[in-house]
Amino acid sequence: YVGVKTYTAKGALAGELRIVGLFTSTAYTRSVMKIPYLRSKAETIIAKSGFNPNDHSGKALINVLESYPRDEFFQVPVPVLRKHANAILGLVERPRIRALVRADQFDRFVSILVFVPRDRYDSVVREKIGAYLKTVFEGRLSAYYPAFPEGGLARVHFIIGRSGGKTPKIEQSTIEAAIRDIVRTWQDALSEAAEAAGSDPALKAIAARFPESYRDSFSAAVALADAGRIAKISADNPIAIDYYRHADQKPNQAALKIYHHGSPVALSRRVPVLENIGFRVISERTFEVAGDPAATVFIHDMELENSFGNPINLADGGALFEDAFLSVWRGDVDNDGYNGLAQTAGLWSGEITILRAYGRYLQQAGIPQSQDFIAAALNRYPEIARGLHSLFVARLGPAAEGDGAVAAKHLKAKIRDALEEVPNIDDDTIIRRYLNLIEASLRTNHFVADTKAKGQSLAIKLDSQAVEGLPAPRPWREIFVYGSEVEGVHLRFGPVARGGLRWSDRAQDYRTEVLGLVKAQQVKNAVIVPVGAKGGFYPKKLPMSAGRDAIFEAGTSAYKNFVSSLLSITDNIGVDGVIPPAGVVRRDPDDPYFVVAADKGTATFSDTANAISEKHHFWLDDAFASGGSAGYDHKKMGITAKGAWEAVKRHFREMNRNIQAEPFSVVGVGDMSGDVFGNGMLLSPAIRLIAAFDHRDIFIDPDPDMAASLAERQRMFALPRSSWQDYDKSKLSEGGVIVSRNQKSITLPQAAAAAIGLAKTTATPVEIMSAILKAPVDLLWFGGIGTYVRASGESNQDVGDRANDAIRVTALDVRAKVIGEGANLGVTQRARIEFGMNGGRCNSDAIDNSGGVNCSDVEVNIKIALASAMRKGSLTRPARNKLLAEMTDEVSALVLFNNYQQTLALSLARKRRLADIAHQARFMTALE
Numbered sequence: 056y057v058g059v060k061t062y063t064a065k066g067a068l069a070g071e072l073r074i075v076g077l078f079t080s081t082a083y084t085r086s087v088m089k090i091p092y093l094r095s096k097a098e099t100i101i102a103k104s105g106f107n108p109n110d111h112s113g114k115a116l117i118n119v120l121e122s123y124p125r126d127e128f129f130q131v132p133v134p135v136l137r138k139h140a141n142a143i144l145g146l147v148e149r150p151r152i153r154a155l156v157r158a159d160q161f162d163r164f165v166s167i168l169v170f171v172p173r174d175r176y177d178s179v180v181r182e183k184i185g186a187y188l189k190t191v192f193e194g195r196l197s198a199y200y201p202a203f204p205e206g207g208l209a210r211v212h213f214i215i216g217r218s219g220g221k222t223p224k225i226e227q228s229t230i231e232a233a234i235r236d237i238v239r240t241w242q243d244a245l246s247e248a249a250e251a252a253g254s255d256p257a258l259k260a261i262a263a264r265f266p267e268s269y270r271d272s273f274s275a276a277v278a279l280a281d282a283g284r285i286a287k288i289s290a291d292n293p294i295a296i297d298y299y300r301h302a303d304q305k306p307n308q309a310a311l312k313i314y315h316h317g318s319p320v321a322l323s324r325r326v327p328v329l330e331n332i333g334f335r336v337i338s339e340r341t342f343e344v345a346g347d348p349a350a351t352v353f354i355h356d357m358e359l360e361n362s363f364g365n366p367i368n369l370a371d372g373g374a375l376f377e378d379a380f381l382s383v384w385r386g387d388v389d390n391d392g393y394n395g396l397a398q399t400a401g402l403w404s405g406e407i408t409i410l411r412a413y414g415r416y417l418q419q420a421g422i423p424q425s426q427d428f429i430a431a432a433l434n435r436y437p438e439i440a441r442g443l444h445s446l447f448v449a450r451l452g453p454a455a456e457g458d459g460a461v462a463a464k465h466l467k468a469k470i471r472d473a474l475e476e477v478p479n480i481d482d483d484t485i486i487r488r489y490l491n492l493i494e495a496s497l498r499t500n501h502f503v504a505d506t507k508a509k510g511q512s513l514a515i516k517l518d519s520q521a522v523e524g525l526p527a528p529r530p531w532r533e534i535f536v537y538g539s540e541v542e543g544v545h546l547r548f549g550p551v552a553r554g555g556l557r558w559s560d561r562a563q564d565y566r567t568e569v570l571g572l573v574k575a576q577q578v579k580n581a582v583i584v585p586v587g588a589k590g591g592f593y594p595k596k597l598p599m600s601a602g603r604d605a606i607f608e609a610g611t612s613a614y615k616n617f618v619s620s621l622l623s624i625t626d627n628i629g630v631d632g633v634i635p636p637a638g639v640v641r642r643d644p645d646d647p648y649f650v651v652a653a654d655k656g657t658a659t660f661s662d663t664a665n666a667i668s669e670k671h672h673f674w675l676d677d678a679f680a681s682g683g684s685a686g687y688d689h690k691k692m693g694i695t696a697k698g699a700w701e702a703v704k705r706h707f708r709e710m711n712r713n714i715q716a717e718p719f720s721v722v723g724v725g726d727m728s729g730d731v732f733g734n735g736m737l738l739s740p741a742i743r744l745i746a747a748f749d750h751r752d753i754f755i756d757p758d759p760d761m762a763a764s765l766a767e768r769q770r771m772f773a774l775p776r777s778s779w780q781d782y783d784k785s786k787l788s789e790g791g792v793i794v795s796r797n798q799k800s801i802t803l804p805q806a807a808a809a810a811i812g813l814a815k816t817t818a819t820p821v822e823i824m825s826a827i828l829k830a831p832v833d834l835l836w837f838g839g840i841g842t843y844v845r846a847s848g849e850s851n852q853d854v855g856d857r858a859n860d861a862i863r864v865t866a867l868d869v870r871a872k873v874i875g876e877g878a879n880l881g882v883t884q885r886a887r888i889e890f891g892m893n894g895g896r897c898n899s900d901a902i903d904n905s906g907g908v909n910c911s912d913v914e915v916n917i918k919i920a921l922a923s924a925m926r927k928g929s930l931t932r933p934a935r936n937k938l939l940a941e942m943t944d945e946v947s948a949l950v951l952f953n954n955y956q957q958t959l960a961l962s963l964a965r966k967r968r969l970a971d972i973a974h975q976a977r978f979m980t981a982l983e
Contacts, residue, residue, distance in 0.1 A: 083125045088117075093128055100137045112144075119143045122204050124212045127166055131157055139168065146170055150207045152238065154230040158222040165192045165215040165222060167230075175238040176201075176209040183237045189215050191225050191233075244275035258282040261344070269342040269354070281312065285344065285352050288316045296380055298373025304358075306366035308337075309373075313355040319343075320355060328390055332379045333398030333434075334359040363399055363434070378404050386539050386596070387507075392430030400437035406444050409501060412513050412537035413492050419535075419544065419566035420525055422488065424481055432482040439477075442470045443489050451499050455640045467494075488524065495521040496642070497532070500623040503638040512538025514620040518643070519546070526570065528577075532646070536592070536620045541613035543592030545621055546573050551648050552588035553912060556618070556664075558610055558656025559591040560858070566591070567855045571842075572654075572879050576908065578901030590651065592617040603776070614660055618651065618667050625649045628674035651680045652911045655840050655878075658682075658690055658730055678918035681911035685936045686918075689730060689907050692947055696734035696838070698906020698954040699877040703834065705958045706873045706896040714833075715739050718761060722746045722811070722830045722871070724881065725838030726754075726779050727771040731877035731904065732838025736768050744768070746811050746827045749839050752779035753796050753823055755803070757810035758788040796820040812870070821861045828864045835871035837881030837900075844869060846885035854883055866890040876900035902957055909950045917942070 059072040087093040097120050106113035119140050120128075128136070139155045146153060155168040167188055171180065185196045197216035203209050236244075242263065249259040261282035262275070269278070284295040293316040300309050311329070313320055319341055326336050337358040344352040361367050368375075379397040382388045382404035393411040396402045402410075414429045422429075433440040449455060449463040470490060477483045498516040500506055506513075515537075519530040530546040544566045545556070554576040559565040569591040576587030594613035598605045626647040627634040633645040651664055664680035673679055682689050689695055707714045718741045725732025726749040736744055744764060746755045756764060767786045771777045779793050787793075790806025802817045813826040828835065828843055837843070842856040847867050851860040866882070866889035874882060874890065874897035882890070887897050917939065924930035964971060 078125075087120055087123075087128065096128070096133050096136060099133055100140055103137060104141070115147055116140060116144055119147075122202075124168070124200060124202075127157075127168075127212065130166075143168075143170075146208060147206065152231050152235050154227060154234060156225070156227065156230065162217055162220065162222045164197065164217060165194065167213045167215065169211045169213060169234060170208045171211075171234065171238045173203065173207050173209045175240065176211075180238050181211055184211065184234055185213055187233055187237065188213050188230075191223065191230070193217065193220070193223055241270040241275060245278060248275040248279055252276070252279060254279050258286060261285055264344050264346050266342055266344070268340075269344075272340075272356075281314070281354065284312075284314050285354075288314055288352065290316060293317060294320075294381070294384060296377050298369055298376050300367075300369055301358075307361040307364060309334075309359050309361075309367045309369060311355075311357045311359055311373075311376075313357070315353050315355070317351060319353040325355065325357070328380055328383050328394075329357070329359065330362070331383075331390055331392055331394045332376060333362050333395040335362045361398065363395075365399075367398075368401070375401065375403060379407075388539060392427050392434065395430065395434045396437065396440055399434045400440045400444075402441065402444060405501075408513060408537075409444055409447055410440060410489070412515065412535065413489055415537055415542065416492065416515075416517075416535045416544075417485075417488055419564065420522070421567070422485075422524065424485060428481070429485050432479075432485045435482060436473070436477060436486065439470055439473050439486055442466055442473065443486075443493060446470065446490070447493050447496070447499075450493060450642070451496060451640050452502055453638075453640070459640075491521075491523045492517070495519075498624040498636075498639050498641055498643070500620065500636075500639060502640075503623060503636075506620075506623065509619065509623075510616050511620045511623050512536050512541060512616055514624050516624050516643070526567075528570075528574065530573070531586070532643075534621055534624065536617055538616065538620070540596055541592050541594055541616045543590060543617045544569055545588065545590035546570060547586075547588040548573065548577060549586035550646060552586045553650045553652065553915070554588040554590070554908065555652040555654030556590040556592065556614070556657055556660075557654035558614070559593045561856075562593050562595075564855065564857075565593050571855060575879050575899065575901040578899065578905075589654075590617075590621075610656065611660070611663065614657060615663060615667060618664050619671070621649070622667065622671045622673060625673075627672065647674065650675060650678070650915055652908065653680075653682050653689060661686065675915075675919070676922065678915045678922070681914040685932075686914050686939065687910055687943060687946060689910060690734065692910065692943065693730075693734035693738070694910045694947060694950055695904050695907035696731045696738065696877055697947075697951055698909070699731065699875055699903040700735060700738045701906075701951060701954040702898050702903045702958045703836075703873060703875040705955075705962065706875075707833075709896075709962065710872070714741055717741055718743055719834060720745050720832040721834045721836055722827050722832050723834075723836035723838060724828075724841065724843060725749055725836075725878070726752070726777070727768055727782075728774070728777045729838050732836070733768075733772045735836055735838055735875070735877050737765070737772060740765055745832055746830060747779070748796060748824050748827060749779065751796065753792075753794050753801075753820060753827075754779040754782065755793075755807040755810060755827075756787050756791040757804075757806040758790075760786070760788065794820075796824065824862045825864055828862070829868045829870055831870040833871065834873050834875060835869060836875045837878045839878055842880045842883060844874075844882040844886045844890070846883060846889045848889075849883060849885055856880070866895075867893055869895065872896065876903040879904065898958065898961060902961065905957070906950050906954050909953055910946060913946050913949065914939070 056073045056075040061069045061072060063069050082090065087097045100120065101108055101113065101116060104116055106116055108117065135157055142153060142155055153170040157166045159165065169184055181199065181201065185199055189196045192215045194215040194217040198214040200212040201209065245259060245262055258279055262278040265278055284297060288295050295314045297312045298309055313325065329336055337360055339355060339357040342354040344354060375397055379394050383390045383394065388404050388408055389411065393407050393414065396407045396410065410433060414426060417429065418426060446463055446466040449459045449466055452459065474483060474486060477486065495518045496515050497518055500511060500514045514534055516532060516534045519525060519533050531549050532547050534545045536543045546569055554573060559568055561568050569589045573587050573589035576589050592613060594610045597609050624636055624639050626636065626645050628647050633647055635641055653661055661680040661683035665677040665683050668675060668677065668679035677683060677685055681687065704714060720743045722745050723732060725747060727733045727736065736742060741761060742765065743759050743761060744756060748754065763786050767783050771781055774781065782793055784793060790804035792803060792807050794801050798820060800817060800819055801823060805816060808816045811826045811830040813823065841859040842854050843859055843863055844866055845854050845863055847865040851863060854863065866886040869890060872895065874895060876882060879900045881900060887899060890897055921930060921935050925932065925935060
């Protein structure tokens with residue numbers, strides 16, 4: 056409506072006349088100079104401008120008034136109209152962004168004339184400007200009227216309706232700056248940001264490739280920072296990350312960008328890593344930065360929340376969490392709950408590795424709690440976790456020999472005080488076990504520089520006698536090795552001890568495996584050095600689908616890492632005496648004696664070990680590992696099998712049987728590529744090998760031709776590598792089969808089933824292998840790894856070899872007359888007793904297969920004896936090697952004579968029986 060106020064004769068306001076209706080079209084199309092009310096406004100403005108209506112400026116002003124929004128013209132006061140008209144007139148000469156605001160005097164609406172460059176105007180821009188205006192003026196967008204007058208500017212008349220309250224006063228410059236940001240293209244912003252920052256043009260070029268979805272989410276300045284990170288990644292270095300926080304995020308929230316070269320990173324790979332670090336992933340979006348196919352980069356932007364509910368500390372720019380994430384990504388550390396200590400305790404990945412290693416050792420030591428539970432316990436008490444790491448540093452770090460003792464004392468007291476506040480008994484136990492382990496730690500290479508570059512993992516030497524909760528027997532010392540490539544342990548029962556290193560496939564309990572083996576090693580070493588030793592390593596990165604060669608290569612690499620790590624904290628001997636390892640704090644006396652030998656999976660690794668010894672300039676040189684190219688090859692000599700065969704021959708001799716001439720039946724565990732099984736099955740022409748199995752195949756030959764089968768076994772043994780599948784099947788007797796043990800079910804010929812005493816012809820591989828162990832034969836020969844016979848009163852859990860639980864039989868089930876343990880731990884000790892009491896004949900594995908360790912010890916001692924002459928130059932290495940080779944037969948005879956006499960001594964002791972019981976009791980008491 057049009058309101059006309061009325062006044063009295065005295066000039067007082069009397070009322071208002073309202074004329075309600077619509078303007079006719081001529082009100083909008085006719086010149087303002089023809090509409091009286093508008094003409095009066097226009098003439099006033101022209102007059103006050105000082106312009107001649109007929110000159111250029113005057114005509115330009117009239118044009119501005121004629122094109123002014125007509126509804127607004129009717130309402131706007133003359134002073135405001137004059138100000139706006141002059142501003143619009145200035146845009147003719149100098150086009151730029153302008154916002155001309157008029158607020159209704161009754162605060163019902165705000166009228167805004169917005170001028171923007173025509174080439175930057177579109178519906179998206181108009182919506183963004185409208186949204187901005189309604190926000191700042193606290194109203195609603197009631198109407199908008201776009202227009203395109205002559206020149207390079209577009210004009211939009213916005214009406215912002217309001218529902219009450221005083222209209223906010225917003226500076227014109229503020230509104231225009233905001234509109235400038237809205238209409239400015241992302242490319243403009245990028246150019247300005249690059250110029251302001253002095254950025255490399257290459258970074259600007261990368262940022263220019265960012266997709267529209269990215270541009271809608273991030274500013275140009277942020278894009279340049281992201282481009283800088285992208286510039287640093289490549290196919291060789293494919294990832295970079297950045298933790299940051301949005302302005303609207305809470306303290307317990309943050310964001311993460313992952314930049315990856317070539318391909319996107321699957322959520323299934325990203326999220327578990329972040330969850331283990333202690334983040335909860337709230338949302339994510341992915342941007343593809345296209346370009347050359349070889350240079351495509353994916354940006355993953357993720358919103359995170361602290362899963363522990365605490366603030367996320369980004370004071371270091373996210374460096375701590377970046378270290379945690381990338382350490383897992385590179386495979387330097389495991390992806391597990393221990394990584395949450397970065398969030399809770401503020402520990403770096405290298406510091407977390409210490410606590411993780413102790414947790415893994417506790418698992419090997421038989422602690423009942425799982426790794427997840429142990430990690431969660433440490434995360435529940437971050438102050439204690441920090442204290443445990445600090446105690447480790449105080450005891451074994453660079454400052455340990457100075458103020459470390461005092462610091463360690465205070466830290467232990469602080470941790471013990473903190474334990475009083477731990478209510479859960481399991482948590483308390485775990486923390487106390489950690490405290491005990493750290494106090495029992497004697498040496499570590501953690502503080503030695505460049506261990507990773509040297510191919511070494513974390514090694515910690517422990518005083519096993521001081522470690523609580525270890526199963527008996529406790530070693531004298533042990534070294535635990537933990538890394539991303541390999542884990543392992545080396546147990547020693549005295550300062551001078553020796554034994555082999557084996558390639559273990561028991562990730563969960565390799566220490567149990569090694570401990571069981573070292574018990575036998577202790578007995579074997581009775582004929583050489585006073586005590587035994589044994590080590591085992593578990594390769595963690597075997598490419599199982601890549602074939603045997605790739606697996607062997609990865610296992611060799613893990614072995615090198617393991618041995619090098621062991622040597623990194625071992626003393627050396629030089630001209631002037633013992634030389635401690637550089638950078639290692641020692642909490643124990645000099646300890647330079649450390650030798651290794653071949654074992655399961657490491658038969659060909661002696662030269663590798665000696666090369667590591669030489670690289671470390673270790674005093675034992677190539678006496679470090681026996682059986683290398685300049686030593687006695689156990690497989691070539693067949694010394695372990697021959698020693699065990701002496702025991703087997705004695706058993707049969709005492710039954711008045713000559714197995715070197717009289718045919719006898721055999722079943723066994725192993726294959727012809729193995730040292731002990733392969734050599735053993737070549738030691739008599741009278742062997743009738745009925746059946747055998749290894750970890751791959753099952754072999755059954757019901758009625759073998761002794762000569763033909765011996766020749767075929769000799770052929771297979773000579774192959775570089777073989778399995779039972781390489782056996783010439785034409786040499787099998789009728790009903791003979793060779794089948795994979797991976798099949799679900801196997802149908803055997805009747806003759807094959809009868810040969811192993813199996814009552815049915817269709818059976819699972821497990822049933823067939825168990826039948827082989829129970830077959831009615833003369834000899835059960837163990838040449839493969841595993842414990843296959845237990846006592847009837849023992850459980851599979853008591854045995855401690857989960858891999859063979861399904862196959863294992865009891866001693867009462869074994870129908871063989873003799874058991875030959877060419878391999879370690881084929882039979883439990885209680886099963887040996889039960890087997891003997893049931894009429895069977897056997898020794899312990901320590902007696903049967905002591906030939907190998909005896910031969911190794913002779914070799915090592917010869918090399919040590921000759922080392923002095925070599926150092927003086929009076930004996931060259933080639934001459935020494937020649938002498939060793941010439942002594943091979945003599946060494947073999949010496950070792951086998953020991954095996955012969957050992958078994959003879961046992962037979963004589965058995966014959967004396969009760970007469971020696973008192974002496975044996977005293978001896979056992981002394982040993983215990």
